[in-house]
Amino acid sequence: MATNGPDTKATKPTSNTRPSLKRKLNEYLKSSDTVEIFVGPELTKWTLNEELLCDRIPYFKAAFKNGFKESKDKKLELPDxxxxxxxxxxxxxxxxxxxxTVCEDFVNRPSRKEEENPNHVLPWARLWVLxxxxGCEELMSWAEKKFTYCMGRVKFGVSPEVISFVFEKTLETSSLRISFTRTFVHLFFQSSSYPDTFGEAAAANKTFNAEFLKEIKAHVGEKKEYCFIYGCTLHEADD
Incomplete structure (x- = not known):
């Protein structure tokens, strides 16, 4: 059966390891070489193009191209x-x-209630962590943009679960954590009213609460001409 992957721990990518699409997709698909990836407790299986996977994601290149057992078996497990x-x-x-499908499906537009689901943004945070x-910097950047876009759609509907996940699964200096806090502050100053869940969400994590209050204090102390928040209820109230 499949194994748990290479012994080497995936590290945060640098500019020298950033993956890229070295060939057009149709060129990759001319190859019949595939690998099997088993994901989650039930080991859900994906059969993927080996060259495409290895060219774009450093972890899989390390697993399938550097002489590990996976390079022979062409199988790898990600049970967690x-x-x-x-x-x-x-x-x-x-x-x-x-x-x-919640924010961008304009053909089958969901209800407003679904759009404001407080866990709407959680899959993108999970994707960033994965x-x-x-070690895929390109996908990290993409997931972060998706996360902040969707967060803007749900306003303060972000759940305590989302906040806890972001602050428990990322480092203090991670771009996702920084983007999350800044976006939350933007939404705070762009709103004249807040849902009942706002206080619960803000108190979901002590570290987030401290960083959020720090950013609030910093923005309150800024001069109007340096305000970077569109529609800021603090600075534009003086107009």
């Missing part, structure tokens, strides 16, 4: 990861994008 989130990775791998683990 989420199959739904890995599915987003697969879509990105082949399509170079993944649309949010991409970080796999």
């Amino acid at each position: 990861d989420n199959p739904e989130v890995f599915g987003h990775l697969v879509e990105w791998l082949y399509m170079q994008q993944v649309g949010c 991409a970080d683990k796999l």
